[in-house]
Amino acid sequence: MESIFNFFVVHREIIYFIILSVFVGIEVIGGVPTVLHTPLMSGANAIHGVVIVGAIYVMLHINPDDYLALILGFLAVLLGTLNVVGGFVVTDRMLEMFKKK
């Protein structure tokens, strides 16, 4: 029990941060017209590609003799890049079509 309380105290700032971010996410999406749901989902998909930052970080700290970890890290950065680049580009293509003519 004490460890749970301790966990809360140690991480309280980040817990506040998480709760506020949840509400920001809900607020940001509210009132979006249906026509934009697909581009929005695709745009959100690109944004969670930020996980690549973690992949690069972990890659920078891998012991260079650990080949398995290097392979896994390489794959992580590659997949993360695909998520980010593909996500933003495909969203842009969708939104390009919404231009007023």
Next chain:
Amino acid sequence: MKQSILEICYLIGSVTFIVGLKMMGNAKTARKGNLIGAVGMTIAILGTIFLVEHAFNPLILSLIFGAIGLGTVVGWMTAKKVQMTKMPELVSMFNGMGGACAALISLIELKHHYHTLEDAARDGIQLPTQYGTLIAIFLGLIIGSISFSGSIIAYLKLNGTMNKPIRLPQYNIINLLVMIATFGFGAYLMFAGGNMIMAYGLFALALLYGILFTIPIGGADMPVVISLLNSFTGLAAAFGGFLYDNKAMLTGGILVGSAGTLLTLIMCKAMNRPLSNVIFGAFGGSNAAASNTDVKGSIKDIQVSDLAVLMNYSKKVVIVPGYGLAVAQAQHIIKELENLLEERGVEVKYAIHPVAGRMPGHMNVLLAESNVSYDKLVEMDEINPEFEQTDVVLIVGANDVVNPAAKTDPSSPIYGMPILEVDKAKNVIVNKRSMNAGYAGIDNLLFYDSKCSMFFGDAKKALTELVAEIKTL
């Protein structure tokens, strides 16, 4: 100094994600919003590569640049080349990549963790267990893996490779057990300790759950599933942010996690089905047999020449596009039909049901691709009162969204779903390939309505004939 600049990079990243996502909620600013998000992402990525303190190693750096270069080229080309009808599956695929990335990060961290423990044990040191870190690692692994394998299945379902829902006997119970086993095994590894082999076992178990979770769900529900898996990946990214105390990952991840969940619920609401029904429910199949309304009247069909005359001399035509239109790639010919009718002084509009196509808004993107003006696409609530003054409603490849049973038949599985009230129009023409039922597997009473005529044929072929026929008038 370096550290402070890095923190500022992450701050910029976080703010651009919020602002970008907000701007994407408005058609005018959407494209700029996406661009702003992309700029913030680039800053966060470059900051991480150049400003994070690490021991310089040319091999590692070249691997990072190699992976980013390769990913950029492949991602860019795939996204540029894909046909607009194939977009939903591409989004699903990219989502899966993000999930896999999160899972791999956790695997590497676990490898490092067990290695550190071994070293400490050899030196006879007892390390305190970092539960916070471990929770983030294990949840990142489990959720990222579920998102990865689930997205791959969603991809296969959308591109038609796996086109029937696969339901194991008692699949809901099996899925529940596998889910409990996955999280239980994760908790066990966390509290009782483990090794890398067990970690790979957990990885495999989570992948299996992702597959089992997605295979029983029908293809038409995939948008909801993709949206849900999208928020899962967001969550997995957020656990990574917690692990590294990285605010950009936290904001981006949680933002997508909560926004994605809300978007999923909005989609379910448009279909008037609770999320639990999408995930656990048996839509179609068994339910469909239960609702057998008496069918009165008969179906009549209309010849292309009669239809051409009817449309040519109408004042107002409303087109209801459905997934059938997308499958037949008929979005360009429908634009041609629109142009032709407008030249003849007919007012043409498109009625867009919230769940038309394979994703909410998918139909808009498809029609926009063939240069249909954004103002002509009218949402359900706005177009419904207009049907009374409409001469002809042309339904192309849509079915359940115009089924009056949703309003009149409480036993129908789609009862309560808001529909396009096309039966108020003077004439209703339905273009379908055959008399097959729609996704919900139920008969459509609209077809038996005295005002309704069937115009059978593949959407693209039939509409091409119609356009040619109108031109002769």
